[in-house]
Amino acid sequence: MPNLFDSIQLGSHLLPNRVFMAPMTRGRATEAYVPTPAMATYYEQRASAGLLITEGVQVSPQGVGWYRAPGIWSQAMVDAWRPVTAAVHDAGGRVYMQLWHLGRVSHPDYQAGAALPVGPSAVAAAGDSHTPTGKKPYVVPRALAVEELPAVVDSFAQAARNAISAGFDGVEIHGANGYLLDQFIRDGSNKRDDAYGGALPNRWRLPLEVAAAVAAAIGPERTGFRVSPTNGYNDMHDGDPVGTFRFGAEQLSKLGLVYLHVVEPVPGHMLAAADGTQTLGALRQAFDGVLITNGGFGRDNGHEIVSSGAADAVAFGVPFLANPDLVQRFRIGAELAAPDMAKLYAGDDSGYIDYPPMSQ
Numbered sequence: 261m262p263n264l265f266d267s268i269q270l271g272s273h274l275l276p277n278r279v280f281m282a283p284m285t286r287g288r289a290t291e292a293y294v295p296t297p298a299m300a301t302y303y304e305q306r307a308s309a310g311l312l313i314t315e316g317v318q319v320s321p322q323g324v325g326w327y328r329a330p331g332i333w334s335q336a337m338v339d340a341w342r343p344v345t346a347a348v349h350d351a352g353g354r355v356y357m358q359l360w361h362l363g364r365v366s367h368p369d370y371q372a373g374a375a376l377p378v379g380p381s382a383v384a385a386a387g388d389s390h391t392p393t394g395k396k397p398y399v400v401p402r403a404l405a406v407e408e409l410p411a412v413v414d415s416f417a418q419a420a421r422n423a424i425s426a427g428f429d430g431v432e433i434h435g436a437n438g439y440l441l442d443q444f445i446r447d448g449s450n451k452r453d454d455a456y457g458g459a460l461p462n463r464w465r466l467p468l469e470v471a472a473a474v475a476a477a478i479g480p481e482r483t484g485f486r487v488s489p490t491n492g493y494n495d496m497h498d499g500d501p502v503g504t505f506r507f508g509a510e511q512l513s514k515l516g517l518v519y520l521h522v523v524e525p526v527p528g529h530m531l532a533a534a535d536g537t538q539t540l541g542a543l544r545q546a547f548d549g550v551l552i553t554n555g556g557f558g559r560d561n562g563h564e565i566v567s568s569g570a571a572d573a574v575a576f577g578v579p580f581l582a583n584p585d586l587v588q589r590f591r592i593g594a595e596l597a598a599p600d601m602a603k604l605y606a607g608d609d610s611g612y613i614d615y616p617p618m619s620q
């Protein structure tokens with residue numbers, strides 16, 4: 261059976277290892293959501309990952325909602341992403357862009373005319389938005405009208421085309437962690453009684469329309485999809501995580517998507533389902549492409565899950581923050597550096613691009 265250091269085919273790319281970097285928002289773009297040179301350095305430093313998945317990248321002004329997170333809807337943004345992909349490719353890496361629409365967990369402070377953020381239903385999430393002027397409680401969103409949904413689908417497809425034009429190797433559709441598409445999928449946030457709510461095919465309709473449109477725009481062999489069936493982050497819940505996400509995985513498989521990325525923290529992790537629900541086995545059965553797992557993994561249990569065949573690759577988030585050469589550290593069993601958690605978001609280069617590789 262394979263281990264973390266075995267190669268794996270992903271679309272047209274033969275990836276040198278199965279240590280992927282998980283998407284992580286770091287808030288180092290400009291206040292106008294344009295990528296900065298430091299971001300090129302950050303991803304270049306981590307290019308030995310089998311695959312880099314970028315931080316969430318906002319697909320449209322409507323989808324915006326995180327201070328200094330980047331976007332990909334304008335030509336200026338496309339141009340500013342090019343040095344990022346060039347730096348990664350020059351360092352021998354491959355990089356997918358994560359496409360993000362925050363939906364109900366945006367805030368009027370981010371929206372044109374201080375409009376309400378949009379969601380499947382007028383149901384607020386418990387919690388706070390990180391606005392440019394500090395944390396503010398989430399508001400009750402405006403439920404999207406059916407007539408507005410094609411524009412949402414188009415914004416993802418256009419973002420995917422823009423990502424390819426900026427030199428990305430593919431995209432990951434963010435269907436996880438309580439953002440717009442996840443809000444449609446799970447029954448705690450979707451209370452619609454039209455063709456986009458209620459039964460599973462209805463709750464999955466918008467995410468699947470997005471997946472189909474993105475796959476049509478750039479090719480299913482360059483399109484991945486991320487889910488988080490049991491993650492309660494952003495006040496999310498669903499009555500039947502296994503059934504809900506098995507259905508979605510089957511449909512995404514029919515579309516021929518290159519990978520399914522499942523956030524399902526290892527048992528005991530603070531984000532693991534309190535009742536111990538696990539969906540990975542059902543999703544493995546349902547999805548024919550590459551299966552990535554993520555959530556609280558280290559070197560040893562990462563090796564175990566790949567060699568058990570339960571997943572093809574593991575995405576690591578926090579371990580990559582302070583260990584740009586994580587693959588090499590795993591290879592030799594080196595100790596890992598700990599990140600400065602106070603510098604996760606919206607700072608400067610400190611705690612971002614100043615973590616050194618191991619001394620040789």
Ligand SMILES: Cc1cc2nc3c(=O)[nH]c(=O)nc-3n(C[C@H](O)[C@H](O)[C@H](O)COP(=O)(O)O)c2cc1C
Nearest residue numbers: 282283284285315316523555556557576577578604
């Ligand atoms: C600073 C930070 C930012 C994150 N931003 C994103 C994001 O933009 N998109 C996403 O899907 N997940 C995001 N996550 C979640 C991670 O991708 C990952 O699921 C989580 O950290 C658990 O994996 P780990 O234990 O390997 O870190 C973020 C996590 C951290 C710590």
